[in-house]
Amino acid sequence: MADWTDCLNFGISVAKRAGEQKEVKLKSSPADLVTETDQRVEKILISAISTRYPQHRFIGEESVAAGERLQLTDSPTWIIDPIDGTVNFVHRFPFVAISIAFAVNKQTEFGIVYSCVEDKLFHAQRGRGAFLNGEPLHVSGQEDISRCVVVTEIGAERDDLALSTLTSNIFRLLKLPVHGVRALGTAAVDMCQVAMGGADAYYHIGMHCWDIAASAIIVREAGGVVTDTDGGWFDVMSRRVIAASSSAVANRIAQVIRPFPCRRDDEEPLQSGGQLTADRKCAGPLMKSDDTNKTH
Numbered sequence: 001m002a003d004w005t006d007c008l009n010f011g012i013s014v015a016k017r018a019g020e021q022k023e024v025k026l027k028s029s030p031a032d033l034v035t036e037t038d039q040r041v042e043k044i045l046i047s048a049i050s051t052r053y054p055q056h057r058f059i060g061e062e063s064v065a066a067g068e069r070l071q072l073t074d075s076p077t078w079i080i081d082p083i084d085g086t087v088n089f090v091h092r093f094p095f096v097a098i099s100i101a102f103a104v105n106k107q108t109e110f111g112i113v114y115s116c117v118e119d120k121l122f123h124a125q126r127g128r129g130a131f132l133n134g135e136p137l138h139v140s141g142q143e144d145i146s147r148c149v150v151v152t153e154i155g156a157e158r159d160d161l162a163l164s165t166l167t168s169n170i171f172r173l174l175k176l177p178v179h180g181v182r183a184l185g186t187a188a189v190d191m192c193q194v195a196m197g198g199a200d201a202y203y204h205i206g207m208h209c210w211d212i213a214a215s216a217i218i219v220r221e222a223g224g225v226v227t228d229t230d231g232g233w234f235d236v237m238s239r240r241v242i243a244a245s246s247s248a249v250a251n252r253i254a255q256v257i258r259p260f261p262c263r264r265d266d267e268e269p270l271q272s273g274g275q276l277t278a279d280r281k282c283a284g285p286l287m288k289s290d291d292t293n294k295t296h
């Protein structure tokens with residue numbers, strides 16, 4: 001088995017360096033400001049990593065937003081979210097992370113999530129455990145859904161189907177009941193909460209590979225379970241994820257939540273007026289036929 005520890009250590013050092021980027025250029029609107037910062041951090045990361053590993057490939061949120069093709073091949077690939085929690089960043093809500101995963105042959109070898117404001121560095125390497133600031137991490141191991149804190153995200157979708165599915169899924173979980181439902185505004189940190197036992201599960205439909213790839217391996221290496229939202233095999237490109245403290249909790253959440261249509265990350269972007277757009281919104285094929293059988 002190849003040893004990617006050198007890449008992991010380099011990834012950790014660039015994530016910490018990029019997280020020190022404090023200077024914020026004032027622009028005309030919060031959206032401009034944050035876009036500039038996101039792009040700057042992604043450039044810092046990709047330029048440092050590609051100088052050291054010129055053969056490696058990248059999937060970066062901002063590069064994809066700028067029109068770059070999103071394609072996960074067998075080549076060593078860094079999957080980067082330069083700022084996970086952009087809305088938090090704008091509003092100074094204190095959960096903002098840099099998320100970096102590294103995949104070879106489409107398998108994640110390691111993940112790094114640097115929660116910058118908290119100064120918490122989560123990392124995990126396949127088969128070698130998960131760590132927070134160097135200390136081993138473990139999920140809670142909780143198996144009883146009625147004793148769980150469950151994390152999800154509100155996400156960016158605002159169409160009626162997405163919103164009604166999202167709210168009814170929260171309703172269903174609260175009625176089970178669970179102890180609580182939380183949303184921190186960054187999927188990467190949400191999932192790291194599961195890895196460290198602060199929460200017992202996370203689920204969402206609609207996040208992108210750069211939001212969840214790093215934290216998925218961190219949860220698994222902390223002893224947790226990562227599945228599709230139907231309880232099946234997790235595919236990092238599918239935008240559907242449950243991360244849980246145990247199979248029992250993952251399966252229970254899969255039974256309860258209803259899915260809604262979501263374009264895969266590796267699907268060709270929509271055509272708009274004859275031009276490719278970077279639009280990867282949740283819209284498209286109808287729900288699966290068994291959706292109506294989900295528990296209320």
Ligand SMILES: O=P(O)(O)O[C@H]1[C@H](O)[C@@H](O)[C@H](O)[C@@H](O)[C@@H]1O
Nearest residue numbers: 084085086153155156185186187
């Ligand atoms: O901040 P970004 O990287 O755009 O990712 C966030 C996503 O856009 C939001 O919709 C979610 O609610 C956050 O949890 C993501 O992490």
Ligand SMILES: [Mg+2]
Nearest residue numbers: 081084085211
């Ligand atoms: Mg993100």
Ligand SMILES: [Mg+2]
Nearest residue numbers: 061081083084
């Ligand atoms: Mg981002």
